[in-house]
Amino acid sequence: MKVSRFHFNMLPVNTYILWDTDSRECAIVDAGCFYPKEEEALSKFIADNRLTVKYLLATHLHFDHCFGNAFVAQKYEIGLSASKDDEFLLQNMSEQCRSFGIPFHGAVQPIGQYICDNDRFRLGNEELTAIAVPGHSPGSMAFYAPESGFVLSGDALFQMSIGRTDLPGGNYHQLIQSIQKKLLTLPDDTIVYAGHGPETEIGIERAENPFL
Secondary structure, three states: OEEEEEEEOOOOEEEEEEEOOOOOEEEEEOOOOOOHHHHHHHHHHHHHOOOEEEEEEOOOOOHHHOOOHHHHHHHHOOOEEEOHHHHHHHHHHHHHHHHOOOOOOOOOOOEEEEOOOOOEEEEOOEEEEEEEOOOOOOOOEEEEEOOOOEEEEEOOEEOOEEOOOOOOOOOHHHHHHHHHHHHOOOOOOOEEEEOOOOOEEHHHHHHHOOOO
16 A cells, blocks of 8 residues: 655644555545645645545544545535544634634534444555544544554654643543554554654554653
8 A cells, every 4th residue: 555645734734645556546644735835736646647546534633633624525426424422622713723723714514434443444455454542632533554553643652752731631541551552562663653753653653752
């Protein structure tokens, strides 16, 4: 499975397209596109690579990871898949943005399918497994591709850092437990694609991350 990364919006967020080279099926994870040029870049990549959008997935529903959900859902006629435990964040999207001094524009895309721990999402010959990693937000999810050897950690685990827990619903002890029990148990050479910043590896974070 291939992983393509885009840096979108003012924060910036890593938006990922995961795609199977044989079936051309893809999943868009954390559609953070805010500006029209970012929407154009995302749709151009999908068109140029002749991809079929099968899933719109969210690691969590903080505003910066949600800017492009309505655009993607409408353009590709697909529902948003996310955890029910983060649904409350959609109800205060304007307040989330305002607290960071960012104007909110566009529609809030509702959840069309709830994701639960260990749910599977098939792309061609491979599957993504949802892993519940609450703490940064109550409904934070990671997506693990065991055959390709990578995990999308959202804002739970970063290179030499962890997600913040001072936002509504955050819980520091729960986050540490999630990382230790759900992510650090993956194979050492598993590539970690985080919600912000560069990739890393599970073995490196287990050995050197100062927060763990």
